[in-house]
Amino acid sequence: MQRNTSTITPAPVAFVRTLLLVGLALVTLVLATGCAASPAKPQEEASAQSAASQPAATEPEATESNSGDANTDTSTNTGPTTTQAGTDPRDEEFAVDPSRTDWNFEAPETKTVYLTFDDGPSENTQAVLDILDRYGIKATFFVTNINPDYAPMIAECYARGHTIGLHTYTHDYAQVYASADAYWEDLGSIGELVREQIGYVPCFIRFPGGSSNTISANYTPGIMTQLSSDVVDAGYQYFDWDASCGDGAEHTADELVDATIADTSYGYQSIVFLAHDGAGKQTTVEALPRIIEYFQEEGYQFAPIDRQTCVPHHGIGN
Ligand SMILES: [Zn+2]
Numbered sequence: 001m002q003r004n005t006s007t008i009t010p011a012p013v014a015f016v017r018t019l020l021l022v023g024l025a026l027v028t029l030v031l032a033t034g035c036a037a038s039p040a041k042p043q044e045e046a047s048a049q050s051a052a053s054q055p056a057a058t059e060p061e062a063t064e065s066n067s068g069d070a071n072t073d074t075s076t077n078t079g080p081t082t083t084q085a086g087t088d089p090r091d092e093e094f095a096v097d098p099s100r101t102d103w104n105f106e107a108p109e110t111k112t113v114y115l116t117f118d119d120g121p122s123e124n125t126q127a128v129l130d131i132l133d134r135y136g137i138k139a140t141f142f143v144t145n146i147n148p149d150y151a152p153m154i155a156e157c158y159a160r161g162h163t164i165g166l167h168t169y170t171h172d173y174a175q176v177y178a179s180a181d182a183y184w185e186d187l188g189s190i191g192e193l194v195r196e197q198i199g200y201v202p203c204f205i206r207f208p209g210g211s212s213n214t215i216s217a218n219y220t221p222g223i224m225t226q227l228s229s230d231v232v233d234a235g236y237q238y239f240d241w242d243a244s245c246g247d248g249a250e251h252t253a254d255e256l257v258d259a260t261i262a263d264t265s266y267g268y269q270s271i272v273f274l275a276h277d278g279a280g281k282q283t284t285v286e287a288l289p290r291i292i293e294y295f296q297e298e299g300y301q302f303a304p305i306d307r308q309t310c311v312p313h314h315g316i317g318n
Contacts, residue, residue: 090158090163090306091198091199091200092200093306093307094163094164094200094202094203094204094306094307095200095201095202095203096191096201096202096203096234096235096236097203097235098233098234098235099235100203100235100307101232102307103232103237103307103311104307104308104309104310104311105310105311106310107268107269107270107310108269108270108308108310110301111267111269111270111298111299111300111301112269112270112271112300112301112302112303113270113271113273113295113300113301113302113303114139114140114270114271114272114273114302114303114304114305114309115132115137115139115140115273115275115292115302116139116140116141116142116165116206116239116241116272116273116274116275116305117139117140117141117142117275117276117277118142118144118167118206118274118275118276118277118278119142119144119146119167119171119276119277119278119279119281120141120143120144120147120150120153120276120277120278121141121143121147121150121151121153121154121157121277122146122147122150122277122278122279122281123147123150123279124277124278124279124281124282124284124285125141125150125153125156125157125277126153126156127285128277128284128285128288129153129156129157129160129162131285131288131289131292132160132162133160134289135289135292135296135302137292137302138160138161138162138163138302138303138304139162139163139302139304140162140163140164140165140204140304140305141154141157141162141163141164141165141277142165142166142167142204142205142206142239143157143164143165143166143167143190143193143194144167144168144169144170144171144190144278145169145170145189145190145193146170146171146278146279147278147279151193151196151197152197154193154194154197154198155197155198158197158198161304162304163202163204163304163305163306164194164197164198164202164204165202165204165205165206165239165305166187166190166191166194166201166202166204166205166206166236167190167205167206167208168186168187168190168207168208169186169187169189169190169193170186170189171208173208173209173215173216173218173219174218174219176208177208177215177216177219177220177223178219178220179219179220179223180220180223180226180227180230183223183227187205187231203235203236203237203307204236204237204239204305205231205236205237205238205239206238206239206240207224207227207228207238207240210240210241210314211224211228211238211240211313211314211316212224212240212314212315212316212317213317213318214317214318216318217317217318221318222318223318224316224317224318225316225318228313228316237311238313239272239305239309239311239312240272240312240313240314241272241273241274241312242268242270242271242272242273242312243260243263243264243268243271243272243273243274244259244260244263244273244274244275245257245259245260245263245273245274245275245284245287245291246259246260246263247275247276247281247283247284247287248276250280250283251283252283253283253284253286253287253290254287256283256284256287256291257287257290257291257294260273260287260291260294261294264295264298267298270309270310270312271300272305272309272310272312275288275291
């Protein structure tokens, strides 16, 4: 696959939008390991301009939402959980298991996009689920405990055929990245919350800020280097992303659609696509049908993340 860096044509009539598109194009140049056809996006949820100019991911909605969410489970989750006997083969297949190391870093033969939604569940999750159902699409939700009242939506997402991944319990960078032990404590807490909802702890995780985040260096230098190795040793796999709609910052639905097109114009074979279903992401809901239709027009099939998904890894920045 070829990276296309020539599709961005600055438009003086829409300078702000140009900044958005150019910023997204620039971050596609950052290389990392992962799918042969995939670039790396260095910052999760950063606005387009900040993705181009700032080293640290920022997630304003998260820090204001987690002050009251004390961890209730301090167990460190480093081993396989006991899965419940059931009829869903995903239960055993997706459970964290240190004995399984058969991760895939090769792009699939069929053009595939893996829609992923971070920071939920929230009041927007139901609308996202309904849109996905309308198009007959399965996706992946990297969940949090930012909005505890919506925890049952995790079970609802899973029941509708979507994959559940672990994002973070608190989504508070200062807390999550205070130390390696603090990270494992947080991961154990979100793993336990998900186990309560779907019966097991899934192996799929996404680091707050992605593995390439540098904001963690403010709290623990080198922690991403350590964690990115340790989580895999413990049976997890972390999924960064290949492209994003840029909804980490506030944008109109039109801007999110434009950013999606700009960020995927290279036509990669496998795209793990970052979006958010957290609180305040109504424009993502508004843009989602057009984003889906865009990928359909480009010939992509949709799939939820599983153990055969081409794993995207960013370059470690801390
Ligand atoms: Zn997040």
